[in-house]
Amino acid sequence: MSTPAIPSLPTPNHRRLVGRLLLVVALSFGFGFALVPLYDAFCVVTGLNGKTAGAAKGIGIGGIQQQVAAAPSPIDKGRIVTVEFIGTVMPGLPWDMQPLISKLDLHPGELQQAMYRVHNRSDQPIVGQAIPSVSPGLAAQYFHKLDCFCFAQQTLAPGETKDLPLTFIVKPEIDRDIRTITLAYAFFKAADSKSATKRVATR
Amino acid sequence: MYTADTAAHHDHAHGAPRGIMRWLTSTNHKDIGTLYLWFSLFMFFFAGALAMLIRAELFQPGLQLFQPAVFNQLTTMHGLIMIFGAIMPSLVGFANWQVPLMIGASDMAFPRLNNWSFWLLPAAGLLLIATFFVPGGAIAGGWTMYPPLYIQGGVAYDMSILAIHILGISSIMGAINIIVTILNLRAPGMTLMKMPLFVWTWLITAFLLVAVMPVLACAITMLLTDRHFGTHFFDAAGGGDAVMFQHLFWFFGHPEVYIMILPAFGIVSTIIPTFARKPLFGYVSMVYAVASIAFLSFIVWAHHMFTTGMPVGGQLFFMYTTMLIAIPTGVKVFNWVATLWRGSITFETPMLFALAFVFLFTIGGFSGLVLSLVPVDIQLQDTYYVVAHFHYVLFSGSAMAIMGGIYYWLPKWTGHMYDETLGKIHFWLTAIAFNITFFPMHFLGLAGMPRRIPDYALQFADFNMISSLGGFLLGASQLLFLYTVIKCVRGGAPAGNKPWDGADTLEWTQTSPPPYHSFVTPPQIKLVRGRSHANAR
Numbered sequence A: 001m002s003t004p005a006i007p008s009l010p011t012p013n014h015r016r017l018v019g020r021l022l023l024v025v026a027l028s029f030g031f032g033f034a035l036v037p038l039y040d041a042f043c044v045v046t047g048l049n050g051k052t053a054g055a056a057k058g059i060g061i062g063g064i065q066q067q068v069a070a071a072p073s074p075i076d077k078g079r080i081v082t083v084e085f086i087g088t089v090m091p092g093l094p095w096d097m098q099p100l101i102s103k104l105d106l107h108p109g110e111l112q113q114a115m116y117r118v119h120n121r122s123d124q125p126i127v128g129q130a131i132p133s134v135s136p137g138l139a140a141q142y143f144h145k146l147d148c149f150c151f152a153q154q155t156l157a158p159g160e161t162k163d164l165p166l167t168f169i170v171k172p173e174i175d176r177d178i179r180t181i182t183l184a185y186a187f188f189k190a191a192d193s194k195s196a197t198k199r200v201a202t203r
Numbered sequence B: 001m002y003t004a005d006t007a008a009h010h011d012h013a014h015g016a017p018r019g020i021m022r023w024l025t026s027t028n029h030k031d032i033g034t035l036y037l038w039f040s041l042f043m044f045f046f047a048g049a050l051a052m053l054i055r056a057e058l059f060q061p062g063l064q065l066f067q068p069a070v071f072n073q074l075t076t077m078h079g080l081i082m083i084f085g086a087i088m089p090s091l092v093g094f095a096n097w098q099v100p101l102m103i104g105a106s107d108m109a110f111p112r113l114n115n116w117s118f119w120l121l122p123a124a125g126l127l128l129i130a131t132f133f134v135p136g137g138a139i140a141g142g143w144t145m146y147p148p149l150y151i152q153g154g155v156a157y158d159m160s161i162l163a164i165h166i167l168g169i170s171s172i173m174g175a176i177n178i179i180v181t182i183l184n185l186r187a188p189g190m191t192l193m194k195m196p197l198f199v200w201t202w203l204i205t206a207f208l209l210v211a212v213m214p215v216l217a218c219a220i221t222m223l224l225t226d227r228h229f230g231t232h233f234f235d236a237a238g239g240g241d242a243v244m245f246q247h248l249f250w251f252f253g254h255p256e257v258y259i260m261i262l263p264a265f266g267i268v269s270t271i272i273p274t275f276a277r278k279p280l281f282g283y284v285s286m287v288y289a290v291a292s293i294a295f296l297s298f299i300v301w302a303h304h305m306f307t308t309g310m311p312v313g314g315q316l317f318f319m320y321t322t323m324l325i326a327i328p329t330g331v332k333v334f335n336w337v338a339t340l341w342r343g344s345i346t347f348e349t350p351m352l353f354a355l356a357f358v359f360l361f362t363i364g365g366f367s368g369l370v371l372s373l374v375p376v377d378i379q380l381q382d383t384y385y386v387v388a389h390f391h392y393v394l395f396s397g398s399a400m401a402i403m404g405g406i407y408y409w410l411p412k413w414t415g416h417m418y419d420e421t422l423g424k425i426h427f428w429l430t431a432i433a434f435n436i437t438f439f440p441m442h443f444l445g446l447a448g449m450p451r452r453i454p455d456y457a458l459q460f461a462d463f464n465m466i467s468s469l470g471g472f473l474l475g476a477s478q479l480l481f482l483y484t485v486i487k488c489v490r491g492g493a494p495a496g497n498k499p500w501d502g503a504d505t506l507e508w509t510q511t512s513p514p515p516y517h518s519f520v521t522p523p524q525i526k527l528v529r530g531r532s533h534a535n536a537r
């Protein structure tokens, strides 16, 4: 381009400044990713995001049972908490899912059981994984599942219908303000159908 | 195309190469500023057209024109394009034109980088607009791009992620350029505290951009890998968490709203002293107010997430920090009013826009304050009250300050006076139509009308019709703006070096239009009053 010569600018310290600014850019890009583990750690410590202990941390049934056994809670007959059950099947999984009872009134500390009926609409064996979520989020740490179909992947043969159980206790330490707890499951397609076929075959 | 257009109108510029190549290869800050401004004007009209379609659908209850899926595309793309395509580029256009002129530099620090920053924009803009024509249509999950919807959509979602990456890179390059220019290329004698306030606001805005655009880039990269590469950052199937996206997004998003308003503060702080013929009241406190707003903007993000199930402690923290922002904001409004106090005020078009800004932005600030109250926000979140709030701060805030700034500097940029009568008509139409459109939305929101819906309950019908009528008038008025700008670019009374007798920043020491290469030798700041309006006249 034919532009008249621009008088030389005081360029020497440009490079250092740009270097520093690029460092800021890199740091804040890294900060964004660093937030992911930080966020998870924060949620595990505070139990804020409605993830129940068993599924979120991947602790097996044994771990939970020990915990419960260590601290047996008395049943609080003085109040009633309603637990609502919801189930959703995520896109890509040709299943139907429905709780057998949509809600349950219980006393905190009581051992309770609930059931979800799932049905595989396809002609393929499929493995699914249920992910629970409790709201309000603060109730999650008092919602203890002794056993749950979400602790393991579930395999359904073509056209199969199955009732999947879950056993749980709402701990009596739960805040008195919380009178209704919603337990929501989202069922996702888990593995490729090859391993599913194998699992159905060996059953 | 706007480039051919402007090329035709800028024949008078000295020493500029001619033809389309001038615009493609230009490294001149004035050319690039012009390109930014035309680009943003085009995008403003495109996104404005989408808004007309939105208001047409909401004119009556029921589904008249669009299916809900299409309606959601309209609202999403309207918001995304207005923010990333209209407001942000136009403010960068102002920075390109004005920052070198106001600090006595001959150009931006990295002219070639500057050319790249601009020419990335049309690519991203085309990509965004093209999403309307791909299978599945444009993105429809809202401009905030929340998963899981954003993870489930079609190819338009990938295109928009790419477009936003490009826009982000462009913004970061532009911001680095602006910071280096301001910190390294000031004329001898112009200390930081002598800089015009517009330059200060852009310096701080550029730092915000450098700090938060990468966080957005990071968040949308995670969306992309969740979509295609089997990661589960936000996908609950793999233990991810959709709420985490909201944290990442708003950690970017709240500073982003200040990125859009701080340079507007700078423009208004330049216009008001000029037409009040008084130095800006409280220059130093203005600088500190801008800096503290920028700082606070990093610790308030979760006021957008009060309904995601935060513990009370978190709600209180974000409520109090959000309310704290009202203090430096109040300082600014106070200083603007104090500048007017006992000034000898005249009401040219730029001043009308600046005064309307002060009044209407304050209303927007107050509705923001209402929304910062957790118990109130739990009622109002995702209602039209929020829509009213952010249009008061973004349209009557950012956009009207930008329009005022255009009228203010057009004589300098083109060498011609704009048509004052048309400018005033444009102002009154805009100000009145704006309020007809958006004021009723406060009531709609208080009465419970949710945002982002194509149909609504019957009791909202009257106010929606008013709002739509105002919206159509507001849209039509902007055609007058386009006409007035083009008319001024083509000709008009010669502006002279300094058409505004109260102005005292450096650009007014140059001819109108300024020579293609201005300040080839740096000005002496002791002679010209460098510190914007800070010295009494």
Ligand code: HEM
Binding pocket: B144, B257, B258, B260, B261, B303, B304, B322, B323, B325, B326, B329, B364, B365, B366, B367, B368, B369, B371, B372, B373, B377, B380, B381, B382, B386, B389, B390, B393, B394, B397, B398
């Ligand atoms: C005193 C200053 C302000 C306060 C206290 C404030 C407060 C808030 C709050 C609490 C919300 C969340 C509402 C909800 O979703 O329930 C909100 C939303 C919003 N604010 Fe502000 N705000 C202020 C200034 C601004 C400014 C200056 C801008 C932009 C220039 C802005 C742009 C927005 C936008 C775009 C949204 C909506 C985001 C969305 O959900 O799409 N605000 N504001």
Ligand SMILES: [Cu+2]
Binding pocket: B253, B254, B257, B300, B301, B303, B304
């Ligand atoms: Cu905010």
